Structures are given as structure tokens and as C-alpha cells.
Amino acid sequence: MTVNPYFLTFELLMYGLLALSLYDAHGRGWHVVWQLLASVLFGIMLEWATIRQLHAYHYGQFLIMIANEVPLAIGVGWGVIIYAARLYANATSLPRWARPLLAALLALSVDLSMDAIAIRLGMWDWGRGLDFQYFGVPWANFWAWFWVVTFFSAGLWLLADGKSAVSRWLGPAGALLLGVSGVLLTNDIIVYVVPQAWQTTVIAVTILGTLALTLALHPRISSRPLPAPARWTPLIFHLFFLTAGAISGVIFHPPLLLAVSLSIFGIAWTR
Incomplete structure (x- = not known):
């Protein structure tokens, strides 16, 4: 089997970020390690379930594949992104009910530069061509990202952050069940309930409305320095896809993709 160097590098980076996150989680307690591992399992389950539900995309051949459909590194990627986003949200002054929303927006900021470059590298394929909607990525993908992180993060904050052993371990x-159920439900809503002509509007209103609400709450970092995963996980994602996109040349087609990716990286760097 021919090993794609971009795929392999991505996989190794994901496992490295998992090690960084596990080290941080272990310092917070074994129940936090379990939350992180549950996030990885959630990532694998939601990918498998979504592929079976919608048949909207498929992955390239990574080194380690689950059921020959989902790369293990993708599940790990979900886990470390959710973990980092929750750490960041917990370091802010936002009320607890708003933190899953911020976590979802932070995760979305990673995907806004990652997804368009990844499909050009062949990591996955939406089957719509590279000029479709957002540089070849359906707008519905960002709807899914938003609800994936919102539901699972809310589940962890509601069910797993208590002090009792039952709460911490069950x-x-x-949260995993809530997350998968919520994702499948919202997938059905955007694909089968919302008329196609209204889908982009519904997605934009949902995400931009959440952004406006979050900003209206005047979030500020109340705990410095940020935990290492909260700082480095998004930066490493951005750096990898910027670098891979530049080396392969795909980030220059169109040039606007480079501008968008650099802008998002700049925002992540200054957070």
C-alpha cells in the first residue's frame, strides 16, 4: 500500500495531540481522561453514523481505518478539538450554559480552513467539485460541526462535570448518546425538513446568531495561561493545513483560500 505523506503526517500529528491532551487530562483526574477518550469514541461513532445516514462524503485511505470507512485519526481529531475547545471555553467568563456554544464556534474556526484544503489533498471527498459553495465544502457541513460540538459538549457539562462518582464515570x-442522537436529528432536519432553498439561510442564521449572542455576553479569558491543548491544538491544525496546502500548491487554487486560511490562523494565534 502506498502511503500518502500528507495523510501519514496528519495521522501522526493527531496521535501527538492526543498524547498532549491525555497528559493534560491526567493532571486533572482520571475522570477527565475518560471524558477525552469518550470524545474520541464519539468522533468515530458520529462519522460512521453520518456516513451511513447521508452517504454525503467518503474518506481517502489512511493507515488505520475503522470498518474500512472512518480513519482512526479523524475520530482522534474530533476528540482533541472538542477537548481543546472545552478547555478554552472553561477558561472564559461565560456562564456555563453558553460555553458549549463557544466551544462549537471555536471548533468551527478550525474547520473553516481545514476542510477546503483537506478535500484538495484527497483526505475526503464531498463529491460536489471544488467550486461548490464554500471552496467545495457544503454549507451543511458547518451546520453539522456546530451541532456535533454543541450537543456533545453540553452533554459533558450537564452530565459529567458533577462531583459524584456516578456523574463523572457515567x-x-x-453525553456520547446525546451527541450522536442530536447530530443525527439535526442532520435529518437540515437535509429532509428544511427546504433546499432555505438551507443556507437557516445555517447562516443559526451560526451567526450564536456568534452574535456569544459576543453580546462579552467573553473574556479569566484564567491565564491557557492549558497547552487549548493553545496548541487549533494552531497545529492550522499550521499543518497551511503548510500542506502550500507545499502541494492546492491552497493557491483559488488564492482566496490562502487569504481565508491565513486570516483564521492569525485569529487563532492572537487568541
């Missing part, structure tokens, strides 16, 4: 399993 909560992540409950």
Missing part, C-alpha cells in the same frame, strides 16, 4: 456515556 456522564460521558450519556
Whole structure:
């Protein structure tokens, strides 16, 4: 089997970020390690379930594949992104109910530069061509990202952050079920309930409305320095896809993709 160097590098980076996150989680307690591992399991389950539900995309051949459909590194990627986003949200002054929303927006900021470059590298394929909607990525993908992180993060904050042993050890399993159910439900809503002519509007209103609400709450970092995963996980994602996109040349087609990716990286760097 021919090993794609971009795929392999991505996989190694994901496992490195998982090690960084596990080290941080272990310092917070074994129940936090379980939350992180549940996030990885959630990532694998939601990918498998979504592929089976919608048949909207498929992955390239990575080194380690689950059921020959989902790369293990993708599940790990979900896990470390959710973990980093929750750490960041917990370091802010936002009320607890708003933190899953901020976590979802932070995760979305990673995907806004990642997805368009990844499809050009062949990591996955939406089957719509590279000029479709957002540089070849359906707008519905960002709807899914938003609800994936919102539901699972809310589940962890509601069910797993208590002080009792039952909450700490059973909560992540409950969050996993809530997350997968919520994602499948919202997938159905945007694909089968919302008229196609209204889908982009509904997605934009949902995400931009959440952004406006979050900004209206005047979030500020109340705990410095940020935990290492909260700082480095998004930066490493951005750096990898910027670098891979530049080396392969795909980030220059169109040039606007480079401008968008650099802008998002700049925002992540100054957070």
C-alpha cells in the first residue's frame, strides 16, 4: 500500500495531540481522561453514523481505518478539538450554559480552513467539485460541526462535570448518546425538513446568531495561561493545513483560500 505523506503526517500529528491532551487530562483526574477518550469514541461513532445516514462524503485511505470507512485519526481529531475547545471555553467568563456554544464556534474556526484544503489533498471527498459553495465544502457541513460540538459538549457539562462518582464515570456515556442522537436529528432536519432553498439561510442564521449572542455576553479569558491543548491544538491544525496546502500548491487554487486560511490562523494565534 502506498502511503500518502500528507495523510501519514496528519495521522501522526493527531496521535501527538492526543498524547498532549491525555497528559493534560491526567493532571486533572482520571475522570477527565475518560471524558477525552469518550470524545474520541464519539468522533468515530458520529462519522460512521453520518456516513451511513447521508452517504454525503467518503474518506481517502489512511493507515488505520475503522470498518474500512472512518480513519482512526479523524475520530482522534474530533476528540482533541472538542477537548481543546472545552478547555478554552472553561477558561472564559461565560456562564456555563453558553460555553458549549463557544466551544462549537471555536471548533468551527478550525474547520473553516481545514476542510477546503483537506478535500484538495484527497483526505475526503464531498463529491460536489471544488467550486461548490464554500471552496467545495457544503454549507451543511458547518451546520453539522456546530451541532456535533454543541450537543456533545453540553452533554459533558450537564452530565459529567458533577462531583459524584456516578456523574463523572457515567456522564460521558450519556453525553456520547446525546451527541450522536442530536447530530443525527439535526442532520435529518437540515437535509429532509428544511427546504433546499432555505438551507443556507437557516445555517447562516443559526451560526451567526450564536456568534452574535456569544459576543453580546462579552467573553473574556479569566484564567491565564491557557492549558497547552487549548493553545496548541487549533494552531497545529492550522499550521499543518497551511503548510500542506502550500507545499502541494492546492491552497493557491483559488488564492482566496490562502487569504481565508491565513486570516483564521492569525485569529487563532492572537487568541
